[in-house]
Amino acid sequence: MSTLPDSSLPPSFGSPESQPSRTFRVDFASKRITGMIDGLEAIKQTVFNILSTERYEYLIHSFDYGSELAGLSGADPLMLQSELKRRVTEALTQDDRITGVSDFQFDFNDDVALISFRVYTIYGALDAQKEVRNLV
Template sequence: MIPEEIIDAELEVIEDIETTKTYRLTDINIQGFTDELKALQQAIYKVLNTEKYEYPIYSFAYGIELESLIGKDPIYVQIELQRRIQECLLQDERITGVDNFQCTVTGDSLLCRFDVTSIYGNTTIMKEVSV
């Protein structure tokens, strides 16, 4: 049976905000949950320690390509590392900026320190790579 009267209904769109709650990783195990800035710091750590194109479980857009920098001139590595870090981190919609890079070369390693601005606040990250 088809209704003969027209039903006037308005749909209300409610914007869902995705939760950032995730498992909390420690040095040796997964214990409890974390969210917001701590969850974002975990995500940054994970993406910066995953070699791009290496693991078939991740898309080609995930991770950072660092192996190709080994053996290169430290000045080139410093410039390229900044670009690659910004490129991989700015894919995350929670991150609004990556800047204030400070790099130090010690022997055959380069330590890069930088600030990440996000919707949850600011954090300072360090990443060491072989040169």
């Protein structure tokens, strides 16, 4: 006999589900929703959103969503490359549609790093970039 009560929640409650691919297309220049997108184009927008959202910053997102690119300061470029690569990969592979991240290239200029990389998804591969500021 168990000392804990039996749960009345369905077995799937709280278990991770696949992310939907079909989503709203956001035109970031005009700040408007301009239709629907699916497949690789939706993943491209997801990559942008994940890397533009600081993890733990917004209560609306789970702790698995976003990146931890802020707060990397005072380190030499080799350490920054290693840490940025790890953090970008960790942030993006939380999405089960993204199967891998590779081919990182870094361009450091003062306190700014431009990171270029390739994202492999269940729909194909795409190239992406992220600029990280305040690395002094």
